[in-house]
Amino acid sequence: MKAKKRVTIYDIAKKLNVTPSSVSRALNNSSYVNETTKKLILKTAEEMNYKRNTLASNLRRGQSKTIGVVVPRINQNFFANVIAGIEEITYKKGYNIIICQSGESYEKEVQSVNTLINQHVDCIVISISVDTEDYKHLQNVIDHQIQLIQFDRVAEELETLKVINDNEQASFEAVSHMISQGYRRIALLEGPQTLNIFRQRKNGYLQALAKHQMPVIDELIAQNAWTKELGATATRQLLSLSNPPDAIFASTSDFSALGVLEVANSMNFKVPQELGICGYSNENFSEITSPSITTIDQFSVYMGKTIANLFFQESENLQVETIPKVISIKPKLIARSSTEKNQQ
Amino acid sequence: MKAKKRVTIYDIAKKLNVTPSSVSRALNNSSYVNETTKKLILKTAEEMNYKRNTLASNLRRGQSKTIGVVVPRINQNFFANVIAGIEEITYKKGYNIIICQSGESYEKEVQSVNTLINQHVDCIVISISVDTEDYKHLQNVIDHQIQLIQFDRVAEELETLKVINDNEQASFEAVSHMISQGYRRIALLEGPQTLNIFRQRKNGYLQALAKHQMPVIDELIAQNAWTKELGATATRQLLSLSNPPDAIFASTSDFSALGVLEVANSMNFKVPQELGICGYSNENFSEITSPSITTIDQFSVYMGKTIANLFFQESENLQVETIPKVISIKPKLIARSSTEKNQQ
DNA sequence: CTGTTAGCGCTTTCAG
DNA sequence: CTGAAAGCGCTAACAG
Numbered sequence: 114m115k116a117k118k119r120v121t122i123y124d125i126a127k128k129l130n131v132t133p134s135s136v137s138r139a140l141n142n143s144s145y146v147n148e149t150t151k152k153l154i155l156k157t158a159e160e161m162n163y164k165r166n167t168l169a170s171n172l173r174r175g176q177s178k179t180i181g182v183v184v185p186r187i188n189q190n191f192f193a194n195v196i197a198g199i200e201e202i203t204y205k206k207g208y209n210i211i212i213c214q215s216g217e218s219y220e221k222e223v224q225s226v227n228t229l230i231n232q233h234v235d236c237i238v239i240s241i242s243v244d245t246e247d248y249k250h251l252q253n254v255i256d257h258q259i260q261l262i263q264f265d266r267v268a269e270e271l272e273t274l275k276v277i278n279d280n281e282q283a284s285f286e287a288v289s290h291m292i293s294q295g296y297r298r299i300a301l302l303e304g305p306q307t308l309n310i311f312r313q314r315k316n317g318y319l320q321a322l323a324k325h326q327m328p329v330i331d332e333l334i335a336q337n338a339w340t341k342e343l344g345a346t347a348t349r350q351l352l353s354l355s356n357p358p359d360a361i362f363a364s365t366s367d368f369s370a371l372g373v374l375e376v377a378n379s380m381n382f383k384v385p386q387e388l389g390i391c392g393y394s395n396e397n398f399s400e401i402t403s404p405s406i407t408t409i410d411q412f413s414v415y416m417g418k419t420i421a422n423l424f425f426q427e428s429e430n431l432q433v434e435t436i437p438k439v440i441s442i443k444p445k446l447i448a449r450s451s452t453e454k455n456q457q
Numbered sequence: 458m459k460a461k462k463r464v465t466i467y468d469i470a471k472k473l474n475v476t477p478s479s480v481s482r483a484l485n486n487s488s489y490v491n492e493t494t495k496k497l498i499l500k501t502a503e504e505m506n507y508k509r510n511t512l513a514s515n516l517r518r519g520q521s522k523t524i525g526v527v528v529p530r531i532n533q534n535f536f537a538n539v540i541a542g543i544e545e546i547t548y549k550k551g552y553n554i555i556i557c558q559s560g561e562s563y564e565k566e567v568q569s570v571n572t573l574i575n576q577h578v579d580c581i582v583i584s585i586s587v588d589t590e591d592y593k594h595l596q597n598v599i600d601h602q603i604q605l606i607q608f609d610r611v612a613e614e615l616e617t618l619k620v621i622n623d624n625e626q627a628s629f630e631a632v633s634h635m636i637s638q639g640y641r642r643i644a645l646l647e648g649p650q651t652l653n654i655f656r657q658r659k660n661g662y663l664q665a666l667a668k669h670q671m672p673v674i675d676e677l678i679a680q681n682a683w684t685k686e687l688g689a690t691a692t693r694q695l696l697s698l699s700n701p702p703d704a705i706f707a708s709t710s711d712f713s714a715l716g717v718l719e720v721a722n723s724m725n726f727k728v729p730q731e732l733g734i735c736g737y738s739n740e741n742f743s744e745i746t747s748p749s750i751t752t753i754d755q756f757s758v759y760m761g762k763t764i765a766n767l768f769f770q771e772s773e774n775l776q777v778e779t780i781p782k783v784i785s786i787k788p789k790l791i792a793r794s795s796t797e798k799n800q801q
Numbered sequence: 802c803t804g805t806t807a808g809c810g811c812t813t814t815c816a817g
Numbered sequence: 818c819t820g821a822a823a824g825c826g827c828t829a830a831c832a833g
Contacts, residue, residue, distance in 0.1 A: 119601065119810095121810060121811085122810070122811070123810080123811095131820090132819070132820050132821075133810090133811080133820095134812080134813080134819070134820065135818090135819060135820080136822080137810095137811065137812060137813090138812090138818095138819090140811095141812085143594075144818095145818060145819080146818070146819080147818060147819085150818095150819095162597070162600070164571065164574045164575050164601065165575050165810090165811085166516070166575070166577060166809085166810050166811070167572075167575040167576050167577065168512055168515050168516045168576070168577050168809085168810080168811090169516050169809070169810035169811040169812090169813075169825090170810075170811055171512050171811090171825095172512045172513050172516055172809090172810085172811075172812095172813085172825050172827090173810080173811050173812045173813080173825050174509070174812070174813095174825085175822080175825070178513065178818080186541065187531070187537055187540060187541055187544070187757075188534070188537040188540075188541045191530070193531055193532040193537045194532045196531060196532075196556075197530065197531055197532045197558065200531070200556070200557070200558055201558075202556075204557070204565075207572075207760065209555050209557075209572060209576065210555070211523075211553050211554070211555055211556075212540075212544070212554060212555075212556050213544070213548070213553075214541065214544055214545075214548075221548075227508065228511075228551075228553060231508050231510070231511040232511045232512070232553065233511065233512050253506070256506065256620045257463065257508065320677060341523045362561050372747065386825070397742060398742035398745055401715065401745075401746055402745055402746075402747075403744055403747045414532075432715060443816095445796060457810090463826095465825095465826060465827085466826070466827070466829095467826080475803080475804090476803070476804050476805080477804095477826090477827080477828090478803075478804065478805080478827095478829085479802090479803060479804080480802095481827065481828060481829090482803090482828090485828085488802095489802060489803080490802065490803080491803085494802090494803095509826090509827085510825085510826050510827070512825085512826080512827090513809090513825070513826035513828090514826075514827055514828075514829075515827090516810070516811090516825090516826085517808080517809050517826080517827050517828045517829085518808050518809085518827085518828070519809070522823080571824040627818095706810060716810095759820095
């Protein structure tokens with residue numbers, strides 16, 4: 114193993130009979146270096162296949178030009194898209210992103226956050242796991258003067274930058290839409306109420322009912338139905354009631370809506386005539402089921418871009434204390450066949 | 458902005474009246490330090506909320522415990538899953554991953570690779586973009602003694618570690634399956650032939666035809682049909698032929714297969730009776746279309762794990778020259794309704 | 802087991 | 818404009 118060393122600025126300096134400082138300056142495009150020698154240095158660096166050691170540079174500068182992202186899972190459309198959005202912006206600015214998955218586990222989330230602190234990232238972007246109920250690790254991020262941006266699933270009590278969806282409004286609109294289509298017994302599949310997003314969606318549901326003077330019926334609210342399987346199980350129960358619902362709002366995801374659709378089919382409930390279905394998230398499959406599923410688009414890629422832009426804005430504006438900002442993105446209801454009771 | 462400095466090993470050393478070396482040793486769980494003081498140091502570090510500066514540590518050690526991953530897009534199921542698989546393994550070993558997207562652009566791919574070299578990553582995992590036709594940047598990785606692992610879309614001529622799918626075999630099986638179902642004029646939607654995976658899939662198609670003494674009909678091979686839209690366009694042409702195909706193998710992806718399905722529906726071709734359809738990749742939606750789409754599962758998460766394990770194996774076995782290894786994963790045909798001609 | 806010392810590669814004052 | 822020198826925080830020889 115011949116450890117052929119990498120080319121450093123010293124090698125370039127020696128070859129050109131200048132000092133490392135000058136090389137460094139040239140490489141950083143400083144104006145304090147003769148134009149001619151600058152060009153020469155750049156050319157030589159290229160020729161010698163020099164690659165800057167970002168580690169050393171960052172250590173010296175005390176920043177890493179790196180952003181850490183912690184999400185429950187990256188192979189979920191929503192998160193993958195948010196990350197893609199973030200990356201699109203950060204890439205242009207020469208920033209890297211380090212991605213960690215919490216896998217919905219509190220411990221892994223804490224460990225991920227710690228790794229990112231160790232890495233001296235300039236910013237941590239996080240959507241907390243369903244398991245997360247205390248926020249010491251997030252407070253720690255702040256204590257280490259690292260910019261913290263929460264998105265989607267946020268710890269509301271923590272005063273940080275936040276980029277969220279207006280879940281309540283979206284949910285309100287979805288349920289209102291179902292009501293206007295003529296559905297009268299609308300069930301709700303809700304997610305773990307530890308997560309703010311699921312609480313908000315439930316609120317939207319309740320408000321829509323209230324607005325239209327419709328009663329809240331306890332047996333029509335299914336808790337913890339946030340996967341396809343759990344959604345299916347809940348649906349079996351709901352449709353077995355003596356007085357079953359005529360619509361189900363799967364507020365947790367399109368996956369649970371899919372579970373609803375499959376059970377409805379197997380139990381011979383006609384969708385949308387006998388049972389309306391609305392999901393959440395606009396997964397790519399919701400458009401192509403039969404019938405296609407009404408859902409809510411969260412503009413996930415845009416959300417990612419917003420997060421990245423927010424970070425750069427904040428880091429450029431070097432004010433004494435930045436006011437915690439909350440950016441709320443309004444999701445959009447996408448009405449499809451699964452709620453077309455009227456037209457049938 | 459009170460730049461409250463971070464706690465360093467010096468702070469701990471001073472407080473405890475030991476040397477930084479001892480602190481370092483304790484923190485690295487070295488045996489060359491008294492058990493009692495080790496415990497004391499660890500406790501104090503915890504109390505002072507010390508976080509190791511990985512940058513400094515890595516600079517000193519000359520490695521970064523970081524793996525760089527370059528993929529065309531992360532919001533594609535296949536890649537997201539591979540990354541999830543990689544992350545699952547690397548996480549346990551205390552390694553981080555940095556993710557870059559090439560967006561199918563050669564320039565961005567080169568830039569991403571360079572960034573990763575700068576970052577002194579220990580390994581670069583890459584699936585090349587469709588645009589990539591020269592491999593200087595990859596050679597560069599090797600020249601910088603960074604482990605290079607190619608996966609899925611690989612530059613075959615480069616002697617590196619590779620983790621691939623046996624596309625040819627999978628494709629062969631898919632087409633054979635369609636033949637055995639009774640389809641006789643099977644069209645192929647092929648992808649850009651610059652990518653090895655698409656060449657292999659075409660080969661598999663050709664071999665299956667040959668094996669069953671079926672002619673290769675040029676007008677049934679549609680080039681560059683590798684998105685849903687392009688697949689749809691190609692299908693419109695194919696189905697307008699005076700002698701249209703009775704099956705279409707969308708070898709590029711389930712997305713193009715979806716395009717096929719939609720056009721078939723709109724042109725009133727009955728699937729699977731009048732037109733069989735087979736896709737590739739087992740996207741989550743392919744199961745729930747009507748009819749469900751026959752496809753090929755690539756074991757993407759497993760592939761990711763394989764890649765990560767390969768890296769650790771190689772880095773542990775410090776042999777003089779490692780032989781370039783190629784791990785081929787056998788994908789699995791998932792026969793669904795869209796090719797059930799027989800049963801109808 | 803512990804301390805001393807040097808230095809990873811780069812940037813940044815401070816002089817000139 | 819350029820050079821000298823110090824040091825980011827940590828680790829690893831080398832002595833003791």
